[in-house]
Structures are given as C-alpha cells and as structure tokens.
Amino acid sequence: MAVEAELKAHVRHPDAVHERLASRAEEQVQTYRDRYFDQPTGELTAQDYEVRLRTVEDECSAKTVLTFKEPAVHTSGSKPEYETEVADGASVAALLSGLGLIERIAFSKHCRNYRFTESGYELLATLVHVPELEGTFLEVETQVGRTEDVPAGLAVVRAVLNSLGIVEDDLTTEQYTDAVAARRTRTANVE
Known part of the structure; x- marks a missing residue:
C-alpha cells in the first residue's frame, strides 16, 4: 500500500508558478478524463472511499488507470491509494457496473505535470x-x-509549495468531484 501525501491549492499567479515549475522539470501536458463510481446509495462517497477510472491522454498516446482510495488518514486529505493500469477501460466500467456500482460523476482535467526529486522524495506537481x-x-x-x-x-510538499509562492491561505481540501457537482447543480437551477 502507498499513501498519497498531497496538498492542493488555488493558484493566484499561474504564469509565475508555471515558470518556476518549468525551471525544475520537463513539462508533460495531459488530459485526464475521470469517471467516479459509487453504490447507488452513495455509500462509498459517504465513507470517503473513491473508485475512479481515469483515461490519461497526451498528444501521442492514451492509457486507462483504475484507482481505489481509502478514507483520508490526515487532515490534508491524504489517502491510501491502490492503482493499476488497465488494458480496456470499457471492460472495467462494465465490471464495476456488474458489481452494482454506478457512475456518480465524470469530468475532464487539463493538466501540466512536472516530476522531480526534492529532499529524497519523488514529487509530482500538477x-x-x-x-x-x-x-x-x-x-x-x-x-x-x-x-x-x-x-x-x-x-516536503509544503516546502515545494512555499518555493512556488503558494501560501497557507491558498490551500484547499475541496475535491474536484464536489466542486464540479456543485457547479452543475447551480447551473441546472439557473436554467
């Protein structure tokens, strides 16, 4: 088991952060197409579990990864994580459906990834x-x-964030799934 030690922040000056990251590591541009699954009752989400099927695309290739995350073990939202690449995302989605899970939410993320080492830790900044x-x-x-x-x-993550100009007030524990769902609800209520 690996535990993902992660912090997420709102970025006030994206161009400056991009420049600082690009000076540390080569940029990899990818699109993540995420699908989150849950029981029809929402029980997994309510207990802070995540089942995600992600297709990662770049200009040359695509791969699909199945991820299972256990409940957070730290106030930062850091979670134990199990992940494996799968050959056929449609078959895995059918398997999840056959096990009684439904797609709770799906959305895309446009990502610029930077991999580097800091203080002996392999880091991914996105x-x-x-x-x-x-x-x-x-x-x-x-x-x-x-x-x-x-x-x-x-x-170590916090030290990297500080070096990029990210301050404590910029940090957030809000999940993209919750933010996208809230946005869709607001949009539906306006229409």
Whole structure:
C-alpha cells in the first residue's frame, strides 16, 4: 500500500508558478478524463472511499488507470491509494457496473505535470484546469509507504509549495468531484 501525501491549492499567479515549475522539470501536458463510481446509495462517497477510472491522454498516446482510495488518514486529505493500469477501460466500467456500482460523476482535467526529486522524495506537481471550474489549481504529491510517514512527506510538499509562492491561505481540501457537482447543480437551477 502507498499513501498519497498531497496538498492542493488555488493558484493566484499561474504564469509565475508555471515558470518556476518549468525551471525544475520537463513539462508533460495531459488530459485526464475521470469517471467516479459509487453504490447507488452513495455509500462509498459517504465513507470517503473513491473508485475512479481515469483515461490519461497526451498528444501521442492514451492509457486507462483504475484507482481505489481509502478514507483520508490526515487532515490534508491524504489517502491510501491502490492503482493499476488497465488494458480496456470499457471492460472495467462494465465490471464495476456488474458489481452494482454506478457512475456518480465524470469530468475532464487539463493538466501540466512536472516530476522531480526534492529532499529524497519523488514529487509530482500538477497545474490543473477543470473547464467547469474557475481558476487554476496546483496539486503537489509524493507517495509514502506508511501512514506514519505522511507528515514528513507533507513537510516536503509544503516546502515545494512555499518555493512556488503558494501560501497557507491558498490551500484547499475541496475535491474536484464536489466542486464540479456543485457547479452543475447551480447551473441546472439557473436554467
């Protein structure tokens, strides 16, 4: 089991953050097409579990990844995570459906990924734009082997965020699934 030690922030100055990240690592531009599954009652979401089927596309290729996340083990929202690449996303979606899960929400994320090492930790920093949401977000994460290692991993993540000009007030624990669902509800109520 790996635990994803991650912090997410609203980015006030996307161009400046982009420049700082580009000076650290090569940029990889990708689109994530995320589909989240749950029981019809919403029980998995209510208990803070996540089942996600993600198709990752770049200009040359596409791959599909199945992810299962357990409930958060830290106030940051960091979660134990199990992930595997799958050969056929449609077959996995059919499997999930056959097990009684339904697609709860689906949306796309446009991502600029930067991979680098800091203080002995392999990090992934991602500038994110979700077309349905305003603004740009930054996710910085590392994988740690045990729940007890999350604070140390987060300390490195926080130091990277600080070096990019991200301050404590910029951090958010709101999930994209909740923000997109709320936006869709507001839009439906206006129409």
